[in-house]
Amino acid sequence: MIEVISADRCIGCNQCVSVCPTNVFDRSGGKVPVIARQSDCQTCFMCELYCPVDALYVAPDSEAATGITETELKERGLLGGYREKVGWGKGRKPVASHGFMVQLSRRAGF
Amino acid sequence: MNETVKRGSLELKADVLVIGGGPAGTWAALTASAKGAKVVLADKGYCGSSGATAPSGTGVWYVEPDKELREKAKASRFILGGSLAEHSWMDRVLNRTYENMNRIGMSGYPFPVDEVGNPHRRSLQGPEYMRLMRKLVKKAGVTILDHSPALELLADEHGVAGATGVQTQSGEAWSVIAGAVVIATGGCAFLSKALGCNVLTGDGLLLAAEAGAAMSGMEFSNAYAICPTFSSVTKTAYYSYASFYYEDGSVVEGAGSKKGRSFIARNLLEGRKVFARLDQAPEDLQPLLRVAQTNFFLPFDRLGINPFKDAFPVTLRLEGTVRGTGGIRITDEACGTGVPGLYAAGDAATRELICGGFTGGGSHNAAWAMSSGSFAGEGAASYALSLGRHAAGRAPAGLSSSTLTHRKAQPGAASRALEYTAAVQAEVTPYDINLFRTGERLEASLGRLDRLWKEQRGQEVQLSAEGVKLRETAAMTATARWMYSSALARTETRGMHKREDHKAIDENQHYRLISGGLDEVWVKPEESAKESVQ
Structure with missing residues (x-):
């Protein structure tokens, strides 16, 4: 589930507040949104993907918070990893256009 | 208890209201709009990220219009589905899927290309696909209401005429008066946290049933x-x-x-x-x-x-039912439900027409969503536009089976929603009730689900974010009752429906099971086309 919003990186665009399908975040008076309803998080990673500055981290465990910290995430280079793989962001090529899709479809049928 | 919550300030009029902004809903909005209808799309989350498709990747049942290839495609899962799919519907869906996939390629979806430079249109990446669909819907002039779950349909003596709901981020109520409504709210995964599925709580099934529509294939839900x-x-x-x-x-x-x-x-x-x-x-x-x-x-x-x-x-x-095939019964080629003004598409509608009683996997589901969404959008637009000047001045009433109120909720609504959710999950999650079915266990479970329905039935639901959760639990409870009542009536093993006490297929039960009802649930057989695919 969603665990971290990096205050260092967040630019207060509230994109995560808008795109979260289960309405987990609240806008706050300050610039960084609040994780207001963490237990409603369905671990779909969409907020992370839509964050333009890679400020969010969704831990894979959908049942319980792991307590991972921003420092750990930065050390392990985990912030923004999903968006990079999907190929969203300036100068990136969407993975949707990757030639491997054609090869896989021929070999495996999907 | 006279304290009131914020009254709805958002009141819109449209030709077509689409409830749900996943693939089926966005295709419905696009096609209705292309017919000249004024369209509003309301999503309980965010159109573009909500639902099972957006966070995932999926194959698509995209088959070149070559007779042999198409026949092979139709035959591939026909027997697995218990021979309940229909030839003519598979043809229509294959045609429309082919058309739609080519169209989104032209609209900017970055399909990969093969060695000779031809686009390869056999799969879709959910984030990319749904981001594009949102863009296209907006470009078509559709009004999108995000974070706006529908809580009840509105109707008058002529049929369904809109819906009301709540905007969960502002707390305000919304209402849309419309000539026709398309339900594209997805299936029901009972808040299991399957990827992207927690917005899929069977809401549209309950809305449709409250308007008098039936379900079909609810036994294929496991x-x-x-x-x-x-x-x-x-x-x-x-x-x-x-x-x-x-x-x-x-x-x-x-x-x-x-x-x-x-x-x-x-x-x-x-x-x-x-x-x-x-x-x-x-x-x-x-x-x-x-x-x-x-x-x-x-x-x-x-x-x-x-x-x-x-x-x-x-x-x-x-x-x-997200990957199961049961859902709202379709009664005509425009994905009508038999209720005037009400249409259904995607996982909210039955997918038996192309899959029979077995999940078609992602590729059939994606094809069904974009095709049925298109059929429903066009059907709803034609219907709404045919109403002409009669559409103005309708004053429809709400159809909810729960009493919806603007009054401040009784304390404890949130904990009641959690309690009811856990109670439904305790019936539908266990493999020894839902996957391996027996008459005895289904009956016992139905007894508990009936009591749970009764308990919720008499309670007021506030038009608020908390109220949304109570309507979700009512929808999940109703869905579970149609599922198990249908499963109990099908005393054989067919498609994904497995009865431990009736392990073989029974040719005398080669029919669909339709179901419905709120306080009293009913199930009855309905002829399916007796056809075979070579």
Whole structure:
């Protein structure tokens, strides 16, 4: 589930507040949104993907918070990893256009 | 208790209201708009990220219009589906899917190209696809209401005429008076946290039933996905490369992603842990798999697991009717429901017409969503526009079976919603009730579900975010009752519906089961086309 919003990186665009399908975040008076309803998080990673500055981290465990910290995430280079793989962001090529899709479809049928 | 919540300030008029902004809803909005209808689309989350498609990747039933290829495509799952699919519907869906996929290619979807530069249109990446669909819907001039779940349909003596709901971020109510309504709210996965599925709580099924529509194929509702125990990512197809092991490393005989899911379920039921390792994937295929489903690998990468080399614990996560094929009964080619002004599309509608009683996997589901969405959007637009000047000045009333109120809710609504959710989940999640079915266990479960329905029935639901959760539990309870009533009536094993006490297929039951009703649930057989596919 969603665990971290990096205050260092967040630019207060509230994109995560808008795109979260289960309405987990609240806008706050300050610039960084609040994780207001963490237990409603369905671990779909969409907020992370839509964050333009890679400020969010969704831990894979959908049942319980792991307590991972921003420092750990930065050390392990985990912030923004999903968006990079999907190929969203300036100068990136969407993975949707990757030639491997054609090869896989021929070999495996999907 | 005279304290009131914020009154709705958002009141809109439209020709067509689409409820749900996933693939089916966005295609419905686009096609209705192309017919000249004024369209409003209301999504309970965010159109573009909500639902089962957006966070995932999916194959698409995209088949060149070549007679032989199409016949092969139709035959591929016909028997698996218990011979309940229909030739003419499969043809229509194959045609429309082909057309729609070409269209989104022209509209900017970045399909990969093959060696000779032809676009390869056999799959879609959910984030890319749904981001594009939102853009196209907006460009078409459709008004999108995000974070706006519908709480009840509105109708007058002529038929369905709109809906009301609540905007969960502002707390304000909304209402749209419309000539026709398309329900594209998805299936019901009972808040199991299957990927992207927690917005799919059967809401549209309840709305449709309250308007008098029926369900069909609700016995085909017991889809479970293979999933790591520590993750929400349900992508069963990749487990065709898996071997399954016990804790001591010995092989779980018979376990597999296709027909072997029941072996996994039986072991889990007996309290044994089951582990998977994708060790059947050839080394040169692994990079292709990684690229095609980036989200599949995300949890593993974050936890430092190499799923091709390391065994990891798995479970079966309920996908309910999202991957099951049951849903709102379709009565005509425009995806009408038999209720004037009410249309259904995507997972909210029955997918039996192209899949019969067995999940078609992602590719059929994606094809059904975009095709049925298009049929419904066009049908709803034609109907609404035919109303002409009669549409103005309608003053429809709400159809909710729960009493909706602007009054401040009784305290404890949130904890009641949690309690009811847990009670429904206790009936639909266990493999020994829902996957391995017997008359006795279904009947006992139905008794408990009926009591749960009665308990919720008399309670007021506030037009607020808390109220939304209570309507969700009512929808899940109703869905579970149609499921198990249908499962009880089908005394055979067909498609994904498995009866331990009736293990064989019974040719005398080669029909669809339609169901409906709120306080009294009914089930009856309906003829399906008796056809065979070569």
